[in-house]
Amino acid sequence: MGPLLLGNFVGAMLLRVPIGFALALASIITLWLVTDTPLTIGAQRIVAGITPFALLAIPLFILAGGIMNAGGMTKRLLNLADSIVGGMRGGLAQTNVLSALFFGGISGSAVADISSLGRILIPAMKARNYRAAYAAAVTAAAPIVAPIMPPSITMIVYGVVSGTSIGALFFAGIIPAILYIAMVMVAVHLTVRKRGFTDELVANTTNLELIGKTPKDERPHFWPSLVGALPALILPLLILGGIRFGWFTPTEAAAVAVVYALLVGLAIYRELTWKKLVSAFAESGLMVGLIMLVLAAAQLYSWALTSGGVPQAAAEAIFGITDNLVILLLLVNFMLLIAGMFIEANAALIIITPILLPVLTSLGVDPVHLGVIIVVNLGIGLITPPVGIALMLSAEISKVKLVSAVKASWPFLVVGLIYMLLITYIPQISLWLPSVLLGE
Structure with a gap:
């Protein structure tokens, strides 16, 4: 079967x-x-696949991000990121990377981040003489942090499928997200001078250390930028703090996020008009519909796999190769990378988790750690050829051929693979914060 x-x-x-x-x-x-x-079972499984209460957090978090974006959040977070890292080598590229961390704590979706940030930052990078392919590569690589950083949509899906605490998964993603952004920023620092700029700019610049830095008189001032972005930055803290202190569940936190986003857009930023609000609802509804369709169908596919005994057969086959945990984790990473290249992350997660979870937990792998491993691998698949959905989207925005974007992205792919191994073989990176804050 x-x-x-x-x-x-x-x-x-x-x-x-x-x-x-x-x-x-x-x-x-x-x-x-x-x-x-009976084929009517298929319809029942499709409906049952999207009825768990915890999945209600997905449309609510997406809506909260859409409202915050429509309400003036984007430019304030970009100003803050530019004020912090704009003076570094490759300042605008570094701003691109740091902005992804800020937005990841609001949208929970890499594709959403690329769609919103890419349309602003890619033209700005090209105007500063960055190579278009390099701009596409940076814009695709940085938002991989979104599925790792709470409130991650993919973490919510994994929590529902595996029965793992979504709150613990949210906290488990914080340190890995910060680590990933730090590693990408180092990669930008090392590659921007050699690969990032047009040959004309390099030839006409006497001080190569100044290449790509945002001029001081053009950079936003830090404190005013921080004050302006503070209402947006409070949202992730509100979500995590509410979960930590038991004020609300992750699903209830998503509803709180929507109310908070409305208050910020209407009363604080005062940029949220009825027209923008309707547009935010429409865009969020379209994204939610696409995600829920895939989730429902993937639940049916996963049920068919389970009914056919595929997880058990896969477990036997895996143990037939080796029961060495180090080698097994390496094989799992390889399988997840391949899946992430071709299949949408949430669908791949629903299909693969029932196969991997019993095998690896029987060998002592923590379900929370396994969730982070799966999410990281599927995220890296977003920039991995031949599909690489994130890379395809950023290349389209940058108006370059996909093959050019792929060539420019290999340093970030190397960083992603190193990061994947760190997350896999040092579980404390993921588990330390949940153990300290939640005792899990």
Whole structure:
């Protein structure tokens, strides 16, 4: 049953069927061909896949991010990031990276961050003589932090599928997110002079250390920028603080985030108009619809896999290769990277988690740590050829060929692979903060 499920899914994808429909069709066709299961069960599983109360946090967090963005958050967070790192080598590229950390704590989605930040920062980088391909590579690599940083949509999905505490997953992502941004900023510092700028700029510049720095008189001042961005920065603290002190659950925190976003946009920034609010609802509704369609279909596909005994067969096959945890984790990383190249992250997570969770937890891997490993790997898949959804989107915004963006992105891919190994083999990076704050 497993090969037929996979074959039907791959066939649908080759026919360019959207992934949500491809997952559902593969499941229904396989159930129809090889089982006596009534096909009405398929409809029931699709509905059941999106009924867990915790999943309500996804549309609410997306809406909160959309309202904050429409209410004037973007320019204030960009000003803050520019005031902090604009004076460094490759200052605008560094601003791009640091902004991704700020936005990751609000949107929870890498694609959403690229769509909003990329349309501002990529043209600005090109205007400062950055190579278009390099601008695309930086803009694609930095927002990988969004699925790691709370409130991560992917973390919520993993928590629902695995039964793991979403609050613990949120806290587990904080230190890994900061570590990733720090590593990307180092990569920008090392590569921007050699790969980031047009040859004309380098040839006409006598002091190469000044390349890419935002002139001091053009940089926003730090304290006014911090005051302006503070209401936006408080939102992630409000979410995490409320969960930590038991004021509300993660799902309730998402509703609080929506109310807070409305208050900030209407009463503090005063830039949220009815027209912008309607637009934010429409854009958020479209994104939620796409995500929920994929989640529902992936739940059906995962149920079909489980019904066919695929997780058990996969576990036996894995243990047949080795029971050495170090090697197993390496194999898991490789499998997740491959999945992330071709399958939408949330769908891949729902399909893969039931297979990996019993195997690795039986060997002593903490479910929270496993969640971070899965999310990190699927995030790196966003910039990994041949698909690389994040890289494709940023290349489109930058108006360069995908192959050019891929060539410019290899230093960040190397950073991502090193980061992946650190997260995998040093579990304390993920588990220290939840153990201190939540005792988990």
